[in-house]
Amino acid sequence: MSDYIDPKQFHGEGAKRVEEKHREVDVKLQQYGKQLLTLLYMLIRTVKIHDPDNAIFEKPLMQMRDVINSIINKDGVLNLILGENVVYLNSGFIKLDISTIENLKYVSEEMKARDLGGFVVEKPVTIEELKNFIFIFSKNLKEEIGEEGSQSRRLVSIKMSKYKKIKELLSGMEIDSADNIKIDRKKYSMVVYARSIQFVKSYIDYLRGVGNYVQLNQGIRMVRDLVELYKTDSQNFIGVSTIRSEEDYLYYHSVNTAMMNIIIGLELGLNKEQLTDCAMLGFIHDIGKIKVSENILNKKGPLTPAERQEVAKIPLYTIKLLLHSRTLDKNLIDRIIAISEYNIDFAKSLKNPDEVYKNPCKIVKSPIGIYSRILSISHVYDALTSDRPWRSAFSVQDALKTMVVDMKTKFDPFILGIFIRLMRYYVVRNLSGVDISIT
Numbered sequence: 001m002s003d004y005i006d007p008k009q010f011h012g013e014g015a016k017r018v019e020e021k022h023r024e025v026d027v028k029l030q031q032y033g034k035q036l037l038t039l040l041y042m043l044i045r046t047v048k049i050h051d052p053d054n055a056i057f058e059k060p061l062m063q064m065r066d067v068i069n070s071i072i073n074k075d076g077v078l079n080l081i082l083g084e085n086v087v088y089l090n091s092g093f094i095k096l097d098i099s100t101i102e103n104l105k106y107v108s109e110e111m112k113a114r115d116l117g118g119f120v121v122e123k124p125v126t127i128e129e130l131k132n133f134i135f136i137f138s139k140n141l142k143e144e145i146g147e148e149g150s151q152s153r154r155l156v157s158i159k160m161s162k163y164k165k166i167k168e169l170l171s172g173m174e175i176d177s178a179d180n181i182k183i184d185r186k187k188y189s190m191v192v193y194a195r196s197i198q199f200v201k202s203y204i205d206y207l208r209g210v211g212n213y214v215q216l217n218q219g220i221r222m223v224r225d226l227v228e229l230y231k232t233d234s235q236n237f238i239g240v241s242t243i244r245s246e247e248d249y250l251y252y253h254s255v256n257t258a259m260m261n262i263i264i265g266l267e268l269g270l271n272k273e274q275l276t277d278c279a280m281l282g283f284i285h286d287i288g289k290i291k292v293s294e295n296i297l298n299k300k301g302p303l304t305p306a307e308r309q310e311v312a313k314i315p316l317y318t319i320k321l322l323l324h325s326r327t328l329d330k331n332l333i334d335r336i337i338a339i340s341e342y343n344i345d346f347a348k349s350l351k352n353p354d355e356v357y358k359n360p361c362k363i364v365k366s367p368i369g370i371y372s373r374i375l376s377i378s379h380v381y382d383a384l385t386s387d388r389p390w391r392s393a394f395s396v397q398d399a400l401k402t403m404v405v406d407m408k409t410k411f412d413p414f415i416l417g418i419f420i421r422l423m424r425y426y427v428v429r430n431l432s433g434v435d436i437s438i439t
Contacts, residue, residue: 032071033087033094036080039064041103044110044137052131052138061130069124081118081166082108088118101188105228110137114145117163125157133158189236192229193243196222196255200283204250207321208290216284216322223258223279230262238263246387250289253382258282260378260419267418268370277334278371285339285375288317298389315339334371342372342379347409373412377419380407396423 043060050056071078075090087094087104096104111117114136132153136145147162149155199222205211230237241259245252258279265278289297292314296307303311319336384399394402400420403411 028074029071029089029092030094032067032074033080033089034100035067036064036071036089037087037094037100037103037107039067040107043134044107047134047138051140052134057131057134061127061134064130065125065127068121068130072121072124076122078121079118080120081161082111083117084108112163115163116145116160117166118161120159120161121157122159123157129156129158136160186236186239189229189233189240192222192225193240193255196226196258196283197248197251200251200254201248203283204287204290207287216280219280219283220276223262223276223283226259226279227262227266227275230259230266242385244386244393246389249386249388250286253379253386254283254286256282256382257285257375257378260381261374263422264374264378264415264419267422268374268415270370277331278374281335281338281342281371281375282378284322284335285318285342285379286314287321288314288319291317291321300390315343334369338369338371338375341369342375344372345410346373346376346412373415377403377411377416380410381419381423 039060043057043064046056046060052061068078071090077090079088079090081088082104084105085096085101087096087100094100116136119133132149132155135141135153136149141150143150143152145160147160149158149160196219199214199219202211203214203216203219206214226237237259241256241263243252243256259282261278261282262275265275270278292310296303296310299307318339322332322336322339380403381399384394384402385396387393400423403416404420
């Protein structure tokens with residue numbers, strides 16, 4: 001067996017398509033495959049924190065042993081190959097659903113980071129060998145991983161498949177599996193979005209004093225999922241970012257703003273850390289609203305001068321809540337600066353705004369940081385396209401026109417031009433009425 005993959009299972013040129021009779025594995029093997037993937041996900045995450053000999057591993061390792069041995073008893077071998085969106089077990093593909101695709105993403109990334117693409121088991125395994133197997137993913141392991149695991153903890157029944165050796169084959173399998181693995185991308189997008197909404201709601205409930213303690217940094221996982229969703233499925237990402245809720249406006253507005261920040265930030269070339277910080281601003285930029293009376297926020301008529309003054313304090317209330325909830329560090333300082341500045345008109349921050357608007361691509365030095373420039377656009381766009389008690393939502397075209405014409409001096413013209421082009425491409429293919437040159 002060459003690299004633990006039977007070449008007879010494949011034929012054709014580069015794609016190496018699987019024979020039709022092998023395309024679907026039976027129901028029992030489907031069940032075993034999903035169980036194995038779930039256990040791998042759980043064990044790999046846990047071994048980042050605890051040693052494999054910890055009692056916490058006892059039950060899941062027993063479950064993994066039973067699943068592996070059941071597959072061997074059934075087929076005589078376990079040959080698992082993992083890609084970014086494909087699980088190949090013995091004679092065919094495992095059909096993925098919303099839960100398993102998330103597990104696969106994590107496990108495949110961890111394996112690929114160690115130049116692993118899967119593993120083969122040809123005889124029953126023991127708990128002790130599974131401990132050695134899980135140790136491969138420990139943060140304490142510094143050795144290179146071979147087919148028999150690490151030098152300090154050798155594998156006997158389990159043989160690791162090196163990723164670089166099966167890369168071409170794996171690529172062909174992923175192409176071949178596209179029509180066989182039915183993943184509802186739209187439904188998956190909604191799951192990622194709903195989790196982000198729930199996080200923001202839980203965090204705001206905590207700030208209100210009506211919920212359990214929630215760490216703001218827990219939102220980083222949500223941000224990373226949103227970023228990955230945009231990179232892999234931008235159409236559904238844009239689609240869910242148009243969801244609105246007047247009743248739960250603050251939660252939806254916060255997540256939608258974060259998503260708009262991601263769209264703009266990626267286009268501007270922000271790195272991973274910068275993009276995370278920028279998106280997190282969307283989650284938190286408006287939390288100060290919980291300190292303002294609902295009667296003011298939902299008032300249908302014009303605000304009094306005193307009420308307008310109270311609304312103007314929302315960024316200040318936001319900063320106070322952030323300071324109260326955690327210790328001061330660089331990330332918090334950056335967020336406070338951005339939140340304190342995103343409502344400032346861009347033109348008012350410049351010494352010579354006329355020069356900039358004549359040449360919006362010119363790089364200018366401004367006290368408003370890049371995050372706040374992005375945030376100001378995302379915040380206003382989502383607010384304009386949402387139903388509010390005092391007005392109906394603007395259409396996308398009307399919102400962009402308003403931002404370009406009536407609110408021209410509020411935004412960085414270069415970033416606004418980029419945003420309009422992106423919205424024109426993804427949402428409204430024909431925005432002939434909008435002048436994206438912003439002259």
